[in-house]
Amino acid sequence: MAGSRESADDGSVDDGSVDKASTGAEVTALDAPTTASADGDVPNPNDESVGSRIDDEPEEDSAKSADTGCDKAKGAPWWRRNARSASNHEGADGSRLRRRVRSVIRSAAVAVLVAVVAGAGYEGWLLFRQHETDVAARQALETAERYAVILTSADAGSVDKNIADVLSGATGEFKQRYAKAGAQLRKMLVDNKVAAQGSVVASAVKTASKNKVEVLLVVRQSLTNEAHPDPRADITAVTMTMEKTGDRWLVSGVALPEDER
Numbered sequence: 001m002a003g004s005r006e007s008a009d010d011g012s013v014d015d016g017s018v019d020k021a022s023t024g025a026e027v028t029a030l031d032a033p034t035t036a037s038a039d040g041d042v043p044n045p046n047d048e049s050v051g052s053r054i055d056d057e058p059e060e061d062s063a064k065s066a067d068t069g070c071d072k073a074k075g076a077p078w079w080r081r082n083a084r085s086a087s088n089h090e091g092a093d094g095s096r097l098r099r100r101v102r103s104v105i106r107s108a109a110v111a112v113l114v115a116v117v118a119g120a121g122y123e124g125w126l127l128f129r130q131h132e133t134d135v136a137a138r139q140a141l142e143t144a145e146r147y148a149v150i151l152t153s154a155d156a157g158s159v160d161k162n163i164a165d166v167l168s169g170a171t172g173e174f175k176q177r178y179a180k181a182g183a184q185l186r187k188m189l190v191d192n193k194v195a196a197q198g199s200v201v202a203s204a205v206k207t208a209s210k211n212k213v214e215v216l217l218v219v220r221q222s223l224t225n226e227a228h229p230d231p232r233a234d235i236t237a238v239t240m241t242m243e244k245t246g247d248r249w250l251v252s253g254v255a256l257p258e259d260e261r
Helices: 002-009 015-039 048-074 078-151 156-168 172-191
Strands: 195-208 212-224 232-245 248-255
Touching: 078 156, 078 195, 078 212, 078 232, 078 248, 156 172, 172 248
Parallel strands: none
Antiparallel strands: 195 212, 212 232, 232 248
8 A cells, every 4th residue: 555655656657547547438438429419519310300400401402402593593694594585585476476377267267158158149049040940941831832732723613712812822023913914814714614733742942041931842733624624734843932921921923944044
């Protein structure tokens, strides 16, 4: 003991004291992180607040990156800003162009529709006119066939009725000429005791319009008289001009082939 104290007094260090001191320092160093964590100087990995702070850090970084991007966009070079502005102008021009194209298409569609309606109306009018002409031709042809039988038929016993029927179905110049020749014709039929019967062999429309039709007829006439009691048949081609007067078709002209030469 006296030796130990003397050594201490002399400034020397006992080996046992050194070992205990180093051991205590090591223990203190091992316990240092825990102690610092408790004091709040060094984050503890097991602490929940540390995890939340770590999770929050990327959002802050993203926000910073976004802010940086905005700052970069605001501070973009002039040529990039001009390019972006030109792109916006091109988009606006493209939108206006599409509107113009749609407007032109609508206008063209309306024009086509009007043309179709007008064309359909014109075609309908032509069809109606053709229908009117067809009806007129048919009516005139039927009237001409009946009139040809009246005109080529005669009987001495009913000559007055025959002449009246012919005049009733005539008009214009033909009616005037027949009326003038009526008295002479009556005398000839009665004096010669003429009997005639006509029939239509064939007929066709030559020309036709709404109010005027020309009809070509082939008429067969069987004729007897006092000098020739045996029937004699004659076939003659006749062209009749039919005109519509009111609601009737009347004969305005009768022409034989020799008259047309």
